[in-house]
Amino acid sequence: MSREGALAGVKAVIDAGPTYEDIDPVRFLGNRSSGKMGFAVAEAAVQAGAEVILIAGPVALPTPPGVARRVDVRSARQMRDAVMRAMDGADIFIAAAAVADWRVADYSARKIKKGPAGAPVLELVENPDILAEVAARDPRPFVVGFAAETDHVTEHAREKLVRKKLDLLAANRVDENIGIGTDDNALELIWTDGSETLPRAGKSELAKALVARIAAHYHARRRA
Numbered sequence: 001m002s003r004e005g006a007l008a009g010v011k012a013v014i015d016a017g018p019t020y021e022d023i024d025p026v027r028f029l030g031n032r033s034s035g036k037m038g039f040a041v042a043e044a045a046v047q048a049g050a051e052v053i054l055i056a057g058p059v060a061l062p063t064p065p066g067v068a069r070r071v072d073v074r075s076a077r078q079m080r081d082a083v084m085r086a087m088d089g090a091d092i093f094i095a096a097a098a099v100a101d102w103r104v105a106d107y108s109a110r111k112i113k114k115g116p117a118g119a120p121v122l123e124l125v126e127n128p129d130i131l132a133e134v135a136a137r138d139p140r141p142f143v144v145g146f147a148a149e150t151d152h153v154t155e156h157a158r159e160k161l162v163r164k165k166l167d168l169l170a171a172n173r174v175d176e177n178i179g180i181g182t183d184d185n186a187l188e189l190i191w192t193d194g195s196e197t198l199p200r201a202g203k204s205e206l207a208k209a210l211v212a213r214i215a216a217h218y219h220a221r222r223r224a
């Protein structure tokens with residue numbers, strides 16, 4: 001299908017939602033991400049003409065119209081594998097997912113029982129950093145990360161931009177009223193030599209503004 005728009009002819013891979021790290025057959029480690037931000041970005045990218053592959057953690061959201069392919073995953077490692085499989089020929093990667101930083105070292109195939117020994121101690125191990133791995137690829141797509149912070153948003157976000165070698169980073173403050181699991185968000189866009197604030201709005205409206213900025217930065221980098 002031929003498309004028009006700021007991202008016409010561009011293949012974008014977008015991840016969204018939480019990951020769940022199973023402890024045993026009935027329990028998991030997770031977070032409050034609903035997937036709304038990442039799905040809104042996917043919809044806005046489609047509307048801008050991109051071919052979009054959406055890698056979704058466990059969320060209860062319908063696939064935005066026009067998304068070329070949706071892959072549902074549960075854990076960070078499954079999300080990593082699905083993203084890497086989708087990356088061939090991708091021009092842009094947008095990491096809106098709240099990937100669990102840790103998983104339990106030893107999954108218990110049986111439900112862990114309460115007992116006289118008291119509460120179990122869970123040993124955690126680090127999950128793969130999907131965003132950093134994509135940013136280290138050769139050839140490298142245009143890489144957009146998110147940063148969810150409760151404090152010192154700008155400082156933490158700029159540190160992530162540099163450490164993960166990103167082209168653009170969308171930082172959001174998260175608490176029970178904004179950012180994660182909510183309908184509204186506000187973003188601070190940060191790149192090597194600049195920044196821009198996108199004020200509080202519904203995630204759909206915000207995603208359209210974000211995708212317009214991503215398209216502008218992506219084309220500027222290609223012209224450079």
Ligand code: PMT
Pocket residue numbers: 016017018032033034035036037038076095096097098099100101127128129130131132144145146147148149160172174179180181182
């Ligand atoms: O889903 P919603 O309820 O709409 O909420 C939206 C959101 C708050 C989850 C979203 O806007 C957001 O901020 N997503 C990133 C959340 C996050 O995990 O941030 P972080 O600062 O921990 O991670 C930084 C970046 O590295 C993110 O792009 C993340 O996707 C990526 N990452 C992190 C860890 C990891 N193992 N692999 C990664 O790719």
